[in-house]
Every structure is written in structure tokens, then in C-alpha cells.
Amino acid sequence: MDKKGIRLTILGATGAVGTEMLRVLAERNFPVSSLKLLADANDAGKQIQWQGQTYTVEEATDDSFADTDITLVAVGNAVSLRFSPIAVKSGSVVVDNSSAYRMYPDVPLVVPEVNPEDIKKHNGIIANPNCSTIIAMVPLKPLHDYAGIRRVIVSTYQAVSGAGVAGLNELRDQAADVLAGKTAQSKVFQHQIAFNVIPRIETFQENGYTYEEMKMLNEGRKILHCPGLQVNCTCVRVPVFRSHSESITIETERKLTVEKARELLASAPGVKLVDDPANNLYPMPVDSSDQDLVFAGRIREDFTAPNALQLWVCGDQVRKGAATNAVQIAELVAKDMGAV
Ligand SMILES: NC(=O)c1ccc[n+]([C@@H]2O[C@H](COP(=O)([O-])OP(=O)(O)OC[C@H]3O[C@@H](n4cnc5c(N)ncnc54)[C@H](OP(=O)(O)O)[C@@H]3O)[C@@H](O)[C@H]2O)c1
Known part of the structure; x- marks a missing residue:
């Protein structure tokens, strides 16, 4: 220095x-x-x-x-x-x-x-x-501090820029080709990504999960200092240029109401609460792109399990991720x- x-x-x-x-x-x-x-x-x-x-x-x-x-x-x-x-x-x-x-x-x-x-x-x-892990951890941390998260079930909807400049170019080129009636050429992704979703990011492990899916479990435990945390993750590539989205269900040790979760997220560092479904306000990748806050919304009780809550988050994975x-x-x- x-x-x-x-x-x-x-x-x-x-x-x-x-x-x-x-x-x-x-x-x-x-x-x-x-x-x-x-x-x-x-x-x-x-x-x-x-x-x-x-x-x-x-x-x-x-x-x-x-x-x-x-x-x-x-x-x-x-x-x-x-x-x-x-x-x-x-x-x-x-x-x-x-x-x-x-x-x-x-x-x-x-x-x-x-x-x-x-x-x-x-x-x-x-x-x-990992980018998806960061985007999940920012809103989950205040909920964990309050109620103790013991299990997370997450499905990701990951933008093509997560695969770098080459991923961005592949979606752009394929979209143009498909709209022009031509065959899409895939080099970065295993299949056509334009007008498609691919339920595979990185390599498959012996347990049937991908390396990307196991990162959410292993890294989540390390970041939260919570070796017993259970995480079940499915990672999906979607034809979005920028910002990953995640559907997250959490099971907590203590009861966490929807109202309390909203209150915690409204003042959490790095989070923007966007949760007004009656007015069609919820997180979307076009809104969370090009800035640093993780948007959280669609907060609702999971009535199929005790102490369980559902939320939807979006964050710019090139920036905050x-x-x-x-x-x-x-x-x-x-x-x-x-x-x-
Ligand atoms: N994209 C995301 O959203 C995201 C999110 C979280 C983490 N990451 C991680 O961040 C890292 C970079 O990702 P990216 O998306 O930026 O990839 P990228 O767009 O493909 O860029 C890769 C960069 O690495 C350089 N590079 C490649 N081989 C090199 C070498 N032998 N020596 C020096 N530089 C070399 C490239 O330079 P040239 O152009 O000269 O080849 C380029 O500047 C990866 O580990 C990725 O997993 C990415």
C-alpha cells in the first residue's frame, strides 16, 4: 500500500x-x-x-x-x-x-x-x-437470526450471464437465429437456451445433484456457521440476460409469521422488500438488474409444513453475486x- x-x-x-x-x-x-x-x-x-x-x-x-x-x-x-x-x-x-x-x-x-x-x-x-448462494444468504440471514433456519428448499432460475460473456452472446445469437427460422447453435450450454429452460448447471455428481446445486448446501453451511443446515437445491438456466431468481422455502426452529418476515426484510442490509401482490409488485429480474440490492417478496406461509415460509428473491448475480x-x-x- x-x-x-x-x-x-x-x-x-x-x-x-x-x-x-x-x-x-x-x-x-x-x-x-x-x-x-x-x-x-x-x-x-x-x-x-x-x-x-x-x-x-x-x-x-x-x-x-x-x-x-x-x-x-x-x-x-x-x-x-x-x-x-x-x-x-x-x-x-x-x-x-x-x-x-x-x-x-x-x-x-x-x-x-x-x-x-x-x-x-x-x-x-x-x-x-457462488452467485446464487450470495443472493439467497442476504435475505435469509435476518430470518435465520430471528427464527433459526433448519431446512431450505430452493429452485433457482439463473441468467445466462452467469456463464460469462460467452453465455450472454449465446442467448443473443440463438434468439436471433430462432426468430429468423434458423437452427440455434449451442456451444456454451448443453442445449438451446433461447425460448427454453435447462435443468442443469455444471456437472452432475454421483448423488444426482449438480456441482452448482451442492454449492448452495456446502457454502450455505459455511457462511452461516451452521453445519447441520439442510439444503435441497435445483438449479435451472433460464433465457434471462441478467439477474438470478430463486424460489425459496424455509423451515425454522421457531415460528416466523409472514408479517414478522416482512418487517425483518424491510430493514435488512442489502435487501429491498417488494411484496405488494395486490398491486402486482414482486421481485423480477428486469427490476433487480444493474444494482446491488437483493429483492425479496411473495412472502407467504407454507401451509403444508409447520414453521415453514415461502419467498421469491431476485438479485443481479454479476453485481451482488x-x-x-x-x-x-x-x-x-x-x-x-x-x-x-
Ligand atoms: N458471470 C457471473 O455472473 C459470475 C457470478 C459469480 C461468479 N462468477 C465467477 O467469476 C469468474 C469469472 O467469470 P466471468 O463470468 O467474468 O467469465 P468470463 O466473462 O468468461 O471472463 C473470464 C475472464 O478470465 C480471463 N482469462 C481466461 N483465461 C485466462 C488466463 N489463462 N489468464 C488470465 N486471464 C484469463 C478472460 O480473459 P480473455 O478474455 O483474454 O480470455 C476474461 O477476462 C468465474 O470463476 C465465474 O465462475 C461469475
Whole structure:
């Protein structure tokens, strides 16, 4: 760190999450004293404007991380596994958006509205949770604190931008092709995603669930410090450009009424209560996109089980589910470093 602030590096600066990080850093006035933008060789030399200055993207190499206080990692698992330890060895704190390190016991998995205190336990790497997990945890935390959640049943409706820039382009191209009467070409998703839904995100495990579905269980337990939490998750890709939606049923230890849940969510950090069905007001991805709050609504009692409540949430997974959450973590690290 120098006197003017944090020496920051973004690994994966040209992708969906990296690009959004640059926007969020500017919006939140993150104290940057120097900025390095890294990507793969094919993006090296690309020029990016940020805060009135031109930055040239560099190819990430083993020598890229010297003189860096914080590295925001916005690449896939393999690239993170290669470069994150090098960044730590070079003296940087890493905030990693991939799933490579999330379940390591010495790597805090942090949603700043939920478990900010965990950051202090890091050994160089802090992990950003899975996007759907973050969007569920923000509204579930106040309900858990009040009533003790013991079981969660969740179905996700995940936007194509969750699969990065390539996912966005595939929906755009397929929609145009199908409307023009042509055959849709699928490269990113296993099947046509335009005008379709695909009940598979990531690889199937031996237990029949996908890796993405198991993240909600494993990461939810770690973030809430609740090893006994039961989570049953189904993840579905839908033809929406941006913002994941989730149908969530919770079973609680103590009674939680609809009115109390509304009251708790109305004042919960990071949540916007949108729950006025009589006036057709409920969370929708077009409304929750391009901002950081998780919208919660359609709150109703699940009358098929004791102490059970149903809600519907939407959140921008490129922002709160990735870029904003990572920048919030970086702000806490910067504060620890004395930069803010
Ligand atoms: N998209 C989301 O909503 C979301 C949400 C939560 C978490 N995440 C996670 O965030 C990470 C980034 O996702 P994304 O959606 O931004 O992906 P993306 O749009 O595909 O971008 C990937 C970035 O990684 C860079 N990259 C690829 N190979 C590299 C290499 N060998 N060395 C250096 N840079 C390399 C790419 O650079 P080039 O363009 O030069 O190849 C690009 O900048 C992933 O781990 C993803 O799972 C994504």
C-alpha cells in the first residue's frame, strides 16, 4: 500500500465480472493508487478507460503480481488455482470469485452483510461465494437470526450471464437465429437456451445433484456457521440476460409469521422488500438488474409444513453475486490495511 491508497490488480479484467468490478470500484470510490488489468494473451494490449485514464490490459504471468496489495480474481477455477498462490506469495491479498478455494478450511467465504467478521481469519485468500448462494444468504440471514433456519428448499432460475460473456452472446445469437427460422447453435450450454429452460448447471455428481446445486448446501453451511443446515437445491438456466431468481422455502426452529418476515426484510442490509401482490409488485429480474440490492417478496406461509415460509428473491448475480460482493470484501481488507 502507498500513501494514496491500494495498489490493485484485477485478474480477468475483460470478462463479465471483471468489467463490472471496474464499474463498481468507480461507483464506490474505492481508494485505488495504482491499477493493473490482467487477462489472457488474446486480450493483451486492449485499452480500457477507467476514471479518466487509459489502461492497457496485460497478459497474466507469474511476475504480474509484484507491487500489488489486493488482487481481485475474476477467472475460472484452473486459472485461479494457477495464479492466486503466486499473488499471495508476492504479498497480495486475493479475493477470488472462482469456486477453487471456497471450501478450504483456512479460506473465509464471505458475504459482507452476513459474516464480515470471518475475513479476519484469512491466510491470503478470501473467497466470494457462488452467485446464487450470495443472493439467497442476504435475505435469509435476518430470518435465520430471528427464527433459526433448519431446512431450505430452493429452485433457482439463473441468467445466462452467469456463464460469462460467452453465455450472454449465446442467448443473443440463438434468439436471433430462432426468430429468423434458423437452427440455434449451442456451444456454451448443453442445449438451446433461447425460448427454453435447462435443468442443469455444471456437472452432475454421483448423488444426482449438480456441482452448482451442492454449492448452495456446502457454502450455505459455511457462511452461516451452521453445519447441520439442510439444503435441497435445483438449479435451472433460464433465457434471462441478467439477474438470478430463486424460489425459496424455509423451515425454522421457531415460528416466523409472514408479517414478522416482512418487517425483518424491510430493514435488512442489502435487501429491498417488494411484496405488494395486490398491486402486482414482486421481485423480477428486469427490476433487480444493474444494482446491488437483493429483492425479496411473495412472502407467504407454507401451509403444508409447520414453521415453514415461502419467498421469491431476485438479485443481479454479476453485481451482488460477484463484482460488488468482491469489492465489498476488498473494502474491508483495505480498511484493515489502513487505507480507508
Ligand atoms: N458471470 C457471473 O455472473 C459470475 C457470478 C459469480 C461468479 N462468477 C465467477 O467469476 C469468474 C469469472 O467469470 P466471468 O463470468 O467474468 O467469465 P468470463 O466473462 O468468461 O471472463 C473470464 C475472464 O478470465 C480471463 N482469462 C481466461 N483465461 C485466462 C488466463 N489463462 N489468464 C488470465 N486471464 C484469463 C478472460 O480473459 P480473455 O478474455 O483474454 O480470455 C476474461 O477476462 C468465474 O470463476 C465465474 O465462475 C461469475
